Amino acid sequence: MPRVALPKEPRLVLPPLPANSQLQMKLNCHNIPYPSGLRGKPAPAGFVVTCGPNNEAMLRIGKHRHKIDEVSVMESYITILAGPIKQACYDRSGRPTQITGIGAMNLEATPFSFSKRNALVGTGCNYWFVAYFRSSSGGDAQPTTVTCGTWCNGSSDSIINGSCANLGCCKAGMLTDGAKEFALTFNSSWPSRHVSGEEASTCSAVFFLDQDEQVFTGAGSSRKMPLKEALVPPGHRRMVLDWAIPGNNCEQSLLLAAQYQCGSMSTCIDVPGGAGYRCRCNAGYDGNPYEQNGCTGK
Numbered sequence: 001m002p003r004v005a006l007p008k009e010p011r012l013v014l015p016p017l018p019a020n021s022q023l024q025m026k027l028n029c030h031n032i033p034y035p036s037g038l039r040g041k042p043a044p045a046g047f048v049v050t051c052g053p054n055n056e057a058m059l060r061i062g063k064h065r066h067k068i069d070e071v072s073v074m075e076s077y078i079t080i081l082a083g084p085i086k087q088a089c090y091d092r093s094g095r096p097t098q099i100t101g102i103g104a105m106n107l108e109a110t111p112f113s114f115s116k117r118n119a120l121v122g123t124g125c126n127y128w129f130v131a132y133f134r135s136s137s138g139g140d141a142q143p144t145t146v147t148c149g150t151w152c153n154g155s156s157d158s159i160i161n162g163s164c165a166n167l168g169c170c171k172a173g174m175l176t177d178g179a180k181e182f183a184l185t186f187n188s189s190w191p192s193r194h195v196s197g198e199e200a201s202t203c204s205a206v207f208f209l210d211q212d213e214q215v216f217t218g219a220g221s222s223r224k225m226p227l228k229e230a231l232v233p234p235g236h237r238r239m240v241l242d243w244a245i246p247g248n249n250c251e252q253s254l255l256l257a258a259q260y261q262c263g264s265m266s267t268c269i270d271v272p273g274g275a276g277y278r279c280r281c282n283a284g285y286d287g288n289p290y291e292q293n294g295c296t297g298k
Contacts, residue, residue, distance in 0.1 A: 029057040033071055033288065046111040046246060061110065064102050069238055073288045076243055076278045077115055081236040082208060086186050088124075089203040089233065101205075104183045107241070111276065114182060116174040117240040119211045122186070123169050123231055124204025125152035129186045131172070131206075133179035135273060144179065146172040150204075158224040159231075164215045168231060171215065177242065178273055202231035208239040244276035253277060263288070265295040 029051035052058045057068040066080035086101035122129050128149040148170035164171045186206050216230050245261050250268035253260045262268045262279035266289035269278050281295035288294035
């Protein structure tokens with residue numbers, strides 16, 4: 001296949017986050033706070049943000065760019081909009097017509113990790129997923145495993161909006177913080193048994209979801225949704241990534257003053273496992289702990 005030169009993404013010259021700004025902000029590419037840029041300091045390695053075609057702030061992870069929906073400088077997480085990891089759609093006869101998805105994710109070369117603020121969600125009929133999370137590449141550490149399965153009794157089933165209790169939907173919590181690698185198997189629960197017609201005109205999918213978000217978004221909190229209405233492509237959903245200043249721990253970074261990122265009236269906190277550090281405003285202060293005078297009295 002011939003190589004095609006892609007247009008360069010515009011790099012941002014980002015303003016600093018005001019000291020009295022909110023801890024969480026709805027973002028565009030002109031008001032993005034740290035970790036995308038600091039006044040007088042270059043952004044740490046891995047915090048590369050670009051501007052999308054509609055002025056949205058975009059974060060690249062692997063081959064994919066994701067819209068940034070929210071950044072918390074106090075809690076050190078970023079919320080992105082991510083598509084399904086895997087998705088399979090079926091025609092009116094229940095035959096698969098399209099299998100898509102962003103695939104496995106590896107955050108090893110980034111300052112980000114999978115957050116426990118997520119749930120891993122599966123939607124569809126009679127599917128089972130097994131997800132594997134690992135804290136770092138290589139080594140003998142066994143991955144953390146989470147599983148869940150879905151079932152349907154027939155095409156006349158309906159899903160109560162707001163519910164995810166195995167009927168057409170299952171949800172597994174994240175068991176560990178700091179995971180960097182993720183892999184998935186997603187297969188039919190009944191390889192030799194199929195309930196006629198239940199998958200017709202539906203889609204099955206696995207995706208990350210902010211644990212505070214509802215899986216199904218139809219009107220009415222207790223409204224019953226037919227399978228064909230509920231089991232549609234989930235689109236891009238809110239996914240949370242934790243982040244840290246990568247590399248040295250607090251003690252090591254304090255010895256290298258030029259690289260130390262915590263501002264005045266803040267405290268440095270080591271990330272478990274030696275993956276870097278985070279900054280927090282001291283008790284009685286709030287704001288942006290990564291600005292020199294970003295933490296101000298309440």
